[in-house]
Amino acid sequence: MPEGHIVHRLAELHRRRFAGEPVRVGSPQGRFTAAAELDGAVFRDAQAHGKHLWHRYGPDRVVHVHLGLYGKFTEAPVPLGQPRGKVRMRLVGPTHGTDLRGPAACELLTEEELARLRDRLGPDPLRSDAEPETAWQRVTRSRSAVAALLMDQSVLSGVGNAYRAEVLFRWGVPPRLPGHSLPRRHWDAIWDDLVALMSDGVRTGRIDTVREEHSPEVTGRAPRNDRHGGEVYVYRRAGAACLVCSTPVATAELLGRKLYWCPRCQRE
Structure with a gap:
């Protein structure tokens, strides 16, 4: 989708x-x-x-x-x-x-x-009229996993599996952390990051989430070769080495969708 x-x-x-x-x-x-x-x-x-x-x-x-x-x-x-x-x-x-x-x-x-x-929809990080506080109130009152809440379109609109996996990695948040346990500073960082990353996606038509210091140009690794395009940390990289710590990227299923995360960088 x-x-x-x-x-x-x-x-x-x-x-x-x-x-x-x-x-x-x-x-x-x-x-x-x-x-x-x-x-x-x-x-x-x-x-x-x-x-x-x-x-x-x-x-x-x-x-x-x-x-x-x-x-x-x-x-x-x-x-x-x-x-x-x-x-x-x-x-x-x-x-x-x-x-x-x-x-x-x-x-x-x-x-x-x-x-x-x-x-019925949650705020959209790409809209100027978005109210992130509305989404935060739903997240902080919920026992559901943060990963599930980010994909719930009544909580947050427009985020799919790729942005979900990547933004949680970028802020070191384990995907199964209950919403009510997410610190407010992490939520603010996640929202601001989604605004920036998704705006880049609108401009380029691809999902790029890797910071410059982990890019192929800086590290010398081969660029990603995938039909979805873009440089990512964990999405669709199950079993591959984490670009930050070299730990194999983990995968599991949550509510019928695949999770991707680094067990070390996103330690429970």
Whole structure:
């Protein structure tokens, strides 16, 4: 599932290509029945909150998209060819178009319905209106593991498995530490780090979390070779040597998702 920085990149891209212009909206697959209502309307704005994206066409006309595990936008310059596969929504502007396939959600909402959706979400480190204190209050009252809380979108929005693993490593926090045992100074550091790391992700389109002193250029090690890209400390590095202390990176499962951590750098 794409992490929040990818959804924010999509929002930026769609604002740049479609905002202020009338667009063609269709549903080649036929499942997004509201497409006909929007066809020819002016695309007003695109925004993201965590892993949720929305396109605004005016009062009470908001298309909400959640990519889920399999959703994907495919971008191309116009003219677009015939749709390939099951295209839920096709959006075509003056210079570019995009096809949406396989989303968990693609629906037309009113502003009130969008507000109710956002009320269920935790603060997003990539949004200027985020209130980290809201997330802290939920974390500090919980007996759940910090690793689980960081992935709970009602606590914190946009953080996925990669950012979860990396930010806990960077601050030496064991992933199974109960939320109510996390010191406030560590929470503040984690939040500020997520803001910085995820903002870099929006800019570059990849997840880089390794500090300069541990980079391939400084240490002489080989760069990471992985389809996800980016230099990371522990994510998807189970059994490999920790870049800081050489201890093998550990892995386990928590709530159906894999944990990655260094048993020495993140000692219980």
